[in-house]
Amino acid sequence: MKIAQEFYKRKNVLTIAKELIGKKLCTKFNGQLTSGIISETEAYDGIIDRASHAFNGKRTQRNETMYAIGGTSYVYICYGMHHLFNVVTNEKEIPHAVLIRAIYPVDGVNVMYERRKSNQPITKLTSGPGTLSVALGINKIHDGIKLSGNHIWIEENAIEIPTSEIKITKRIGVESSKEAADYLYRFVVSNNIVHALMNKS
DNA sequence: CGTACGATCTGCT
DNA sequence: GCAGATCGTACGA
Secondary structure, three states: OEOOHHHHHOOOHHHHHHHHOOOEEEEEEOOEEEEEEEEEEEEEEHHHOOOOOOHHHOOOOOOHHHHOOOOEEEEEEEOOOEEEEEEEEOOOOOOEEEEEEEEEEOOOHHHHHHHHOOOOOHHHHOOOHHHHHHHHOOOHHHOOOEOOOOOEEEEOOOOOOOHHHOEEEOOOOOOOOHHHHHOOOEEEOOHHHHHHHHHHO
């Protein structure tokens, strides 16, 4: 069951980031379905968040998609080679976003191994924001597409993650963002926990 | 135009 | 734990 757009249009990006944990991120390109349980997210709180690309209302060709309506895909290139996938939230013109930092592979696992060209154990196959994009086949060409479509979407929880297993920490890689470096905007459940929960049911 | 810098990953130690 | 890879993007001249 695909998540309704109302979910993404809500105002509190932290709530959305936390609730995305346990949901299933899916892609389908050339008829190949791949998906995984979202196990790590980070919230980027718009123009008042120094770590956000849209801090202080900054608006450029790269981050234009952040100003789109909630439920839009925002993909940008990081360190010149990694395609990072975000979900835009809130209303149009309000540049909130949630970075998906890790998933636990579910559908199309063999396809994901091929795309990654790696023999990692399954808990490590898509455990970072760059690697999950490779595995799911997400590129910059998918920047700006709607999650209500049939290429990239998110489905309701496949499993329930106990709240006690979700850790809340500072965000990764934003040390230089002054006060924003200390915000507790990261939500994470270990892929080992997800692995155990998946194999129980 | 030229330059500096990342919301990272990998492999080696 | 750390250095190196690697290049699109932003921004100043």
